[in-house]
Amino acid sequence: MDRYLNQTRFLTAVDCIIFGFDGEELKLLLIHRGFEPEKDKWSLMGGFVQSNESLDEAANRVLKQLTGLKGVYMEQLNAFGHPERDAVERTISVAYFALIDIHQYEKQLSDHYHPEWISLKKIPKLIFDHKEMVTMAKARLRYKAALHPILFELLPEKFTLPQLLSLYESVYEKQFDKRNFSRKVLSAGLLVKQKDKEKLSSKKGAFYFKLDKRKYKTNFHQILNFIPIT
Amino acid sequence: MDRYLNQTRFLTAVDCIIFGFDGEELKLLLIHRGFEPEKDKWSLMGGFVQSNESLDEAANRVLKQLTGLKGVYMEQLNAFGHPERDAVERTISVAYFALIDIHQYEKQLSDHYHPEWISLKKIPKLIFDHKEMVTMAKARLRYKAALHPILFELLPEKFTLPQLLSLYESVYEKQFDKRNFSRKVLSAGLLVKQKDKEKLSSKKGAFYFKLDKRKYKTNFHQILNFIPIT
DNA sequence: CCAAAAGTGTTTAGGGTACACCCATGT
DNA sequence: ACATGGGTGTACCCTAAACACTTTTGG
Numbered sequence: 001m002d003r004y005l006n007q008t009r010f011l012t013a014v015d016c017i018i019f020g021f022d023g024e025e026l027k028l029l030l031i032h033r034g035f036e037p038e039k040d041k042w043s044l045m046g047g048f049v050q051s052n053e054s055l056d057e058a059a060n061r062v063l064k065q066l067t068g069l070k071g072v073y074m075e076q077l078n079a080f081g082h083p084e085r086d087a088v089e090r091t092i093s094v095a096y097f098a099l100i101d102i103h104q105y106e107k108q109l110s111d112h113y114h115p116e117w118i119s120l121k122k123i124p125k126l127i128f129d130h131k132e133m134v135t136m137a138k139a140r141l142r143y144k145a146a147l148h149p150i151l152f153e154l155l156p157e158k159f160t161l162p163q164l165l166s167l168y169e170s171v172y173e174k175q176f177d178k179r180n181f182s183r184k185v186l187s188a189g190l191l192v193k194q195k196d197k198e199k200l201s202s203k204k205g206a207f208y209f210k211l212d213k214r215k216y217k218t219n220f221h222q223i224l225n226f227i228p229i230t
Numbered sequence: 231m232d233r234y235l236n237q238t239r240f241l242t243a244v245d246c247i248i249f250g251f252d253g254e255e256l257k258l259l260l261i262h263r264g265f266e267p268e269k270d271k272w273s274l275m276g277g278f279v280q281s282n283e284s285l286d287e288a289a290n291r292v293l294k295q296l297t298g299l300k301g302v303y304m305e306q307l308n309a310f311g312h313p314e315r316d317a318v319e320r321t322i323s324v325a326y327f328a329l330i331d332i333h334q335y336e337k338q339l340s341d342h343y344h345p346e347w348i349s350l351k352k353i354p355k356l357i358f359d360h361k362e363m364v365t366m367a368k369a370r371l372r373y374k375a376a377l378h379p380i381l382f383e384l385l386p387e388k389f390t391l392p393q394l395l396s397l398y399e400s401v402y403e404k405q406f407d408k409r410n411f412s413r414k415v416l417s418a419g420l421l422v423k424q425k426d427k428e429k430l431s432s433k434k435g436a437f438y439f440k441l442d443k444r445k446y447k448t449n450f451h452q453i454l455n456f457i458p459i460t
Numbered sequence: 461c462c463a464a465a466a467g468t469g470t471t472t473a474g475g476g477t478a479c480a481c482c483c484a485t486g487t
Numbered sequence: 488a489c490a491t492g493g494g495t496g497t498a499c500c501c502t503a504a505a506c507a508c509t510t511t512t513g514g
Binding site: 390391392408409412413427431432433434435436437 | 495
């Protein structure tokens with residue numbers, strides 16, 4: 001026996017919702033689709049799953065193709081399978097969301113796709129059901145970041161507390177009290193204060209911090225409260 | 231254009247992790263697989279996605295085939311796509327987990343599959359990667375039930391607080407203080423006390439409660455704390 | 461010396477936890 | 488009357504939230 005009989009086979013794709021943070025706003029890395037149909041339209045980066053790779057491998061391959069990065073934070077979001085979601089041919093798409101340090105991304109690697117970082121507040125019309133994927137990814141990011149320290153994945157190795165606060169304020173589109181925020185963040189014990197300061201954005205300068213990688217991995221699934229639950 | 235060229239197509243299946251609660255233990259509804267390979271081995275209920283149905287529709291169809299139930303709580307768990315997960319032919323499986331009232335399930339409907347309710351503590355060897363699916367579903371259930379009131383889906387329309395407590399204790403495999411538990415549950419405002427009592431399991435009898443369906447739906451995504459965070 | 465951002469401490473209120481006794485009833 | 492499970496109240500602690508002033512330094 002080497003085939004199941006009387007069953008239809010479908011294409012399987014992965015699509016990546018890639019988040020980045022530029023210090024001001026939360027952004028998505030979008031591309032201009034490279035082939036027909038919908039060629040040159042705004043799209044998430046995606047690709048078909050190949051015979052020899054798993055879904056996770058496909059997603060990582062696609063992400064590396066576009067960004068040159070590997071080993072970044074990525075998790076499966078949802079599988080999308082409406083019969084008409086792709087106009088050409090039925091395609092099941094497994095969406096992944098990724099959090100990358102926007103400064104590690106080097107545009108020139110992938111100019112073929114004309115990728116651009118677009119503010120989440122100004123997402124253009126996207127092909128197929130990609131808008132739905134983005135909406136779900138945004139919701140998932142907010143949900144998860146309220147409980148787990150995943151937003152560190154969007155920052156460089158060294159970052160300041162004001163930068164971290166600004167990131168949380170961007171994700172939740174509201175302001176938080178910096179005193180309560182830094183107390184909570186520091187009491188989680190995940191940060192190591194550095195000796196040097198970031199002096200570009202203020203005269204006084206803000207101390208850099210690094211993640212304590214060991215504690216970060218250990219405590220990752222523990223539930224934290226960096227932001228007010230309301 | 232009506233096909234993407236040079237791409238391989240795969241079978242797509244759905245598999246359902248079906249939870250039930252008999253008052254004592256948390257259980258899974260497992261079947262004996264009905265066709266080769268691995269015929270008669272223990273398996274999750276599943277089926278291939280048909281050309282005219284979405285993933286959600288396929289999962290609901292499969293669930294109804296086995297249980298006769300529709301409109302039950304079900305959510306997508308994860309897509310599984312390891313190239314060798316099915317020995318016969320590459321198959322992408324989208325797993326769903328469902329919570330049903332075990333008393334509404336009527337065995338005779340689906341005797342073809344020889345289904346059985348099996349305690350989560352005594353899950354037998356399962357085909358393919360179904361064990362991995364079950365493990366993930368169990369983790370997801372615990373995670374989600376700690377934050378949202380989904381476990382009510384496992385109970386009949388009328389239930390008592392001792393029954394609800396017993397359910398939570400089964401899911402988390404630990405004991406909770408009944409005073410704190412009932413205070414928290416009642417303060418959520420989701421329950422409506424009935425006038426009648428359940429008198430089978432005690433002499434005094436325990437009051438029945440019903441869910442306030444409206445508030446349940448409204449507050450579903452709000453985060454609750456029915457059980458201690460530790 | 462002044463502007464601009466960083467950094468820090470206290471008070472208060474509410475919620476969570478721990479804990480023990482009385483109640484109702486069938487036998 | 489007694490055994491069995493149902494139902495309730497309190498005291499304490501701790502965490503979360505609200506809130507404002509001082510520090511540093513480049514220009």
